[in-house]
Amino acid sequence: MRIVETRDLTKKFNGRKAVDRLNLTIEKGELFGLLGPNGAGKSTTVSMLSTILEPTQGTAIVGGHDIREHPKEVRKVIGVVPQEGSVYDDLTAIENLIYFGKLHGVDGETLRKRATKLLELVQLKNRTKDRVKTYSSVMKHRLNLAVGLMHEPQVLFLDEPTTGLDPAARLVVWEFVKRLQDRGITILLTTHYMDEADYLCDRVAFMDRGKIIALGTPTELKRSIGKMEVIEIKTPKVPKAFLTKVRKMKGIKKVVHTSDNLRLLTPTADTLLSQVVRLASEAGMRIDSLNIAQPTLEDVFIKLTGKTLRD
Amino acid sequence: MKVLTIAAKSLRVFSRDRASLFWSFAFPIFLVIVFSLVFSGQGSVRINALAVQQDHSPIGNAYFSALDNVLTLESVENIQEAEARVLDGKAPAAIIIPAGFSTGQENVRLIYDESRAQVATTIVSIVEGVTKGFFGMQTPLNVESVHGEYKEWNPAQQFIPGIGIMMILMVGGMGVSERVVIERKTGTFKRNLLAPIGKLSFLGGELLCGFVIGCMQVLIFFALGIFVFGLEIAGSILLVALISALVILMSVSFGLVVSTFARSPEAASGTVNAFTFPAAAFGGLWFPVELMPAFMQSVSKVFPTYYAMNAYQDVIVRGKGLLEILPSLSVLIGFILVFFAIGFLLFRWKE
Numbered sequence: 001m002r003i004v005e006t007r008d009l010t011k012k013f014n015g016r017k018a019v020d021r022l023n024l025t026i027e028k029g030e031l032f033g034l035l036g037p038n039g040a041g042k043s044t045t046v047s048m049l050s051t052i053l054e055p056t057q058g059t060a061i062v063g064g065h066d067i068r069e070h071p072k073e074v075r076k077v078i079g080v081v082p083q084e085g086s087v088y089d090d091l092t093a094i095e096n097l098i099y100f101g102k103l104h105g106v107d108g109e110t111l112r113k114r115a116t117k118l119l120e121l122v123q124l125k126n127r128t129k130d131r132v133k134t135y136s137s138v139m140k141h142r143l144n145l146a147v148g149l150m151h152e153p154q155v156l157f158l159d160e161p162t163t164g165l166d167p168a169a170r171l172v173v174w175e176f177v178k179r180l181q182d183r184g185i186t187i188l189l190t191t192h193y194m195d196e197a198d199y200l201c202d203r204v205a206f207m208d209r210g211k212i213i214a215l216g217t218p219t220e221l222k223r224s225i226g227k228m229e230v231i232e233i234k235t236p237k238v239p240k241a242f243l244t245k246v247r248k249m250k251g252i253k254k255v256v257h258t259s260d261n262l263r264l265l266t267p268t269a270d271t272l273l274s275q276v277v278r279l280a281s282e283a284g285m286r287i288d289s290l291n292i293a294q295p296t297l298e299d300v301f302i303k304l305t306g307k308t309l310r311d
Numbered sequence: 312m313k314v315l316t317i318a319a320k321s322l323r324v325f326s327r328d329r330a331s332l333f334w335s336f337a338f339p340i341f342l343v344i345v346f347s348l349v350f351s352g353q354g355s356v357r358i359n360a361l362a363v364q365q366d367h368s369p370i371g372n373a374y375f376s377a378l379d380n381v382l383t384l385e386s387v388e389n390i391q392e393a394e395a396r397v398l399d400g401k402a403p404a405a406i407i408i409p410a411g412f413s414t415g416q417e418n419v420r421l422i423y424d425e426s427r428a429q430v431a432t433t434i435v436s437i438v439e440g441v442t443k444g445f446f447g448m449q450t451p452l453n454v455e456s457v458h459g460e461y462k463e464w465n466p467a468q469q470f471i472p473g474i475g476i477m478m479i480l481m482v483g484g485m486g487v488s489e490r491v492v493i494e495r496k497t498g499t500f501k502r503n504l505l506a507p508i509g510k511l512s513f514l515g516g517e518l519l520c521g522f523v524i525g526c527m528q529v530l531i532f533f534a535l536g537i538f539v540f541g542l543e544i545a546g547s548i549l550l551v552a553l554i555s556a557l558v559i560l561m562s563v564s565f566g567l568v569v570s571t572f573a574r575s576p577e578a579a580s581g582t583v584n585a586f587t588f589p590a591a592a593f594g595g596l597w598f599p600v601e602l603m604p605a606f607m608q609s610v611s612k613v614f615p616t617y618y619a620m621n622a623y624q625d626v627i628v629r630g631k632g633l634l635e636i637l638p639s640l641s642v643l644i645g646f647i648l649v650f651f652a653i654g655f656l657l658f659r660w661k662e
Contacts, residue, residue, distance in 0.1 A: 047662070050505055051505075052501065052505060052661060052662055053661070053662070072507045072509075073507075075505060075506060075507040076507050078505075080502075080505045082498055082501055082502070084498040085498070086497070086498030086501055086502040087499065087502070088320070088499055090323070090324040090327045090328065091320070091323060091324065095320075095323065099316065099320045100502060100506065102313070102316045103313060103316060103317075103503065103506035103507075103508055104507060105507065147502065
């Protein structure tokens with residue numbers, strides 16, 4: 001059963017198309033990822049779906065309601081967890097939950113019961129009565145998630161849920177997101193971390209310049225670039241001469257160079273490895289680590305667009 | 312009742328901000344004390360007074376023009392009218408030069424309004440000085456004070472409503488505008504936006520929060536005035552409450568207007584101050600309007616504070632009723648409606 005369906009959803013800012021005739025569907029209970037670099041149109045899409053930004057053209061049906069015609073009804077069935085910790089610093093965790101719960105029409109006994117349960121779920125039970133301003137950023141993040149769940153939404157929009165978190169904290173959030181999916185909540189996750197999308201999502205849509213350029217399960221997407229492997233080199237500095245030569249090398253399909261990392265996409269990693277090492281030593285390049293890896297979603301994205309997700 | 316939920320939340324946030332509590336309640340009390348000390352002296356500005364000139368002899372005319380050189384005299388036809396205008400608070404004093412004055416049969420009468428302490432003392436000393444210059448030590452002058460319903464003049468009649476209006480305007484204006492700007496900045500506004508509520512609920516809640524804080528301020532000011540400074544209210548206390556309610560509505564509606572364009576809390580408080588200080592000075596909140604030059608006095612009438620102060624003093628000092636203060640209240644209500652209309656229309660209920 002479809003729970004989100006966009007129909008030619010378009011948003012223009014000063015004539016520039018931030019989202020361009022978007023057509024996608026999300027099934028009930030699915031964990032769907034919108035993956036793309038900053039400025040690809042992910043947040044704009046979420047803002048339109050959550051009815052706080054009016055589309056220039058097209059529309060979407062969320063939980064059976066049209067976002068343009070019945071925005072208030074849509075807001076009742078969705079939960080949104082914005083990127084920044086949108087909670088009141090001067091209120092306690094439980095006060096924040098009760099406040100936003102009331103705004104969503106939760107009342108009576110349910111209010112406190114649900115707030116307490118959620119605080120347990122996000123492991124803040126022992127800090128219930130402390131003001132949010134005394135919380136660490138991870139704790140604030142967890143409360144932010146809990147607030148989005150106070151009215152038991154059918155669809156949850158998670159906008160870059162782990163941006164700014166350290167690796168350990170990211171894992172905590174990932175586990176939490178998985179648990180939410182187990183409870184039957186449909187989740188739309190936007191992220192620019194490919195490992196996050198790979199680990200969490202049932203299906204992923206790559207978004208670039210307002211358009212969906214690829215869509216499928218992470219496995220399907222990785223297969224879509226053919227039988228490819230990646231030669232991954234960690235190095236503090238890449239000499240220009242090396243880069244020019246390696247790009248011209250037969251069998252290398254794509255070369256991606258980031259600050260301390262070089263990724264070479266090739267169907268024949270084994271055979272090319274020794275040549276690459278020879279070229280590196282000729283150019284006087286220091287190699288900190290070298291290995292052959294399976295392609296990631298990022299490599300798929302690079303193959304499709306020629307740029308990295310951090311561009 | 313989403314409005315109540317939002318208002319209760321904002322009040323809770325407000326009550327936990329020590330700086331807000333200081334500016335809302337402690338600072339105004341401090342200001343009242345400072346002003347009551349500073350303005351216990353006299354002013355020395357050209358001042359208006361009424362004059363009934365019934366002695367048209369050369370001496371009478373010379374005496375009149377000597378007074379007119381120092382004061383700005385407005386000629387009035389008869390004594391009753393002059394007395395009534397002083398008693399009514401329309402003029403601080405009236406000088407009556409009777410027909411038998413130049414022949415030594417009658418003395419000049421100076422009637423002044425006790426409630427205008429600073430102006431009145433100045434007028435009395437000016438008239439006494441001029442008269443002494445004319446007639447030597449045997450001054451043919453009778454000085455009489457009149458007052459409204461209250462028993463005796465008390466500076467708190469100026470400072471309590473004066474500082475009260477100023478601080479309500481400042482705290483209400485800043486409170487509402489800053490709270491909204493901060494909500495926008497910290498992202499909580501977005502969360503409210505994502506809830507199934509409308510613009511009216513959100514603004515209603517924020518304005519109600521500002522209104523409740525304003526009511527607490529009014530209670531503190533008048534309690535301070537009555538129990539500490541011995542303020543007596545000649546008229547109805549219900550009218551004082553009505554005027555106070557309008558002043559609070561004016562302040563929160565003004566804050567709403569500021570919230571529609573201010574981008575930072577600093578910009579919001581700066582804008583509120585930029586309006587409040589001139590409005591306080593020109594509106595007669597710090598010192599009586601009569602002490603200002605004529606041009607400035609006409610500028611006063613542009614500010615809502617002028618009408619609020621007039622209404623307060625008419626009730627507190629002169630014991631006037633609802634019908635008599637209705638003109639002042641109407642102007643205040645006009646300002647409130649305009650502020651609300653602009654605020655509601657321009658407020659962006661989106662990110």
